[in-house]
Amino acid sequence: MCEAGRRLYASALRSGRIARAEVEPAPCLMDFALLHPDPDDADWLRPVPPSAALAQHLQPIEREIQQRRQHSVELAECFGPFMDISAQDPPTTHAITVLEGVNRINAALDLATAECRTEVLTIQPGGGRSEDRLTEALERGLSVVDRGVSIRTLYQHTVRHSPGILAYAERMADANVEIRTLEELIERLIVFDRTVAFIPAQDDRQVALELRHPGLVEYLVKVFEQLWNRAAPLLEEVKYDPAPRGISGVQRSIAHLLVEGHVDDSIARRLGMNVRTCRAHVAKLSAALGSTSRAQLGYLIARSGILDQDS
Structure with a gap:
């Protein structure tokens, strides 16, 4: 009232x-x-009378409480036999759990974030992030670093030109957070306390896998550490080995993928850039080598020696 x-x-x-x-x-x-x-x-x-008015308003609430109590009794009776079976044998660990749908994936990530106590390792392939995803990452990051948890994140070199990522890094600079970049990364990976890992199961990221098998998680941690040791800190300049004819490190990476038979879409996805940027680099590479066609470009790349150091 x-x-x-x-x-x-x-x-x-x-x-x-x-x-x-x-x-x-x-x-x-x-x-x-x-x-x-x-x-x-x-x-x-x-x-x-207030007593009559109170009774009138309490009646539907009490009826709902009774219904919910009855529902809880029915649930207990339904799960009772399974609880008895579970009590007889030691509990099993779900080594691989399939998570379908963004809501369920986020719920599992939120739970793992809340339970994390020491370390988070993440690999985030692709280019710059949307404002919503960066805000979500910032909220999750702050929620764990405030508890003394360390975070190490791997991005691709292309994020060095992303204002959003640079702002995120600046915001987290005083926390126990390290960010490094590489030219090319594997798919997305998140590991909490080296005990549970999350990886995508589909390209559209509508299905993910929650991994708790110690052998699987340890293997993924070793992959992360190998990539981390090769990566460069975000706020330091990336040093490329010198290449002939003024060809940049990015263009040399594109050349490497071209001779392996990758098309523009695949190259762009693997190097974390959009297709238009990839094609612009291919055009510059073609001009530097004097190529007039894709077939000739592959031949000239092999002949130029720009990939000799890689091989």
Whole structure:
């Protein structure tokens, strides 16, 4: 009830009735069914006793409570036989759990984040991130570093030109967070406390795998550490080995993938850039080597020696 409704209801209880015109500023009295028309005079209203009004409002709540209690009893009876079976044998660890749908994936990540106590390792392939994803990452990151948890994240070199990623790194600079970049990465990976890992199961990221088998998690941690040792800190300049004809490190990486037979879409995805940027680098590479076709470009790359150091 509003304050005016409280005052008017108390007045009606004291006097036994109240003029209909007086209650117009307090429609809550009628909404709560605290007044009813005076049978002797239509211009007046009589108060409903508070005990009767309270019982009327409590009745549906009590009925819902009874229904929920009955539901809880039915659930306990349903799961009781399975609990008995579970108690007889040692509990099993779910080595691989399939998570379908973004909501279930995020719920599992939130739970692992809440339970994390020492370290988070993440690999985030691709280019810059949307504002929503960076905000989500910032919230998760702050929630764990405040508990003394360390975070190490691997991005691709292309994020060095992303204002959002640089702002995120600056925000986390004072925390126990390290960020490094590589030219090319494996698919997305998140590892909590070296005991549980999450990897995508589909390209659309609608299905993920939660891995708790010690052997699998240890293997993924070793993969992360190998990539980490080769990566460069985000805020330090990337040093490329010198290449002939002014060909950049990015263009040399593209050349390597071209001679392996990858198309533009595949190269762009693996190097974390959009297709337009990839094609611009291919065009510069073609101009530097004097190529007029894709077939000739592959031949000239092999002949130029720019991949000799890689091989």
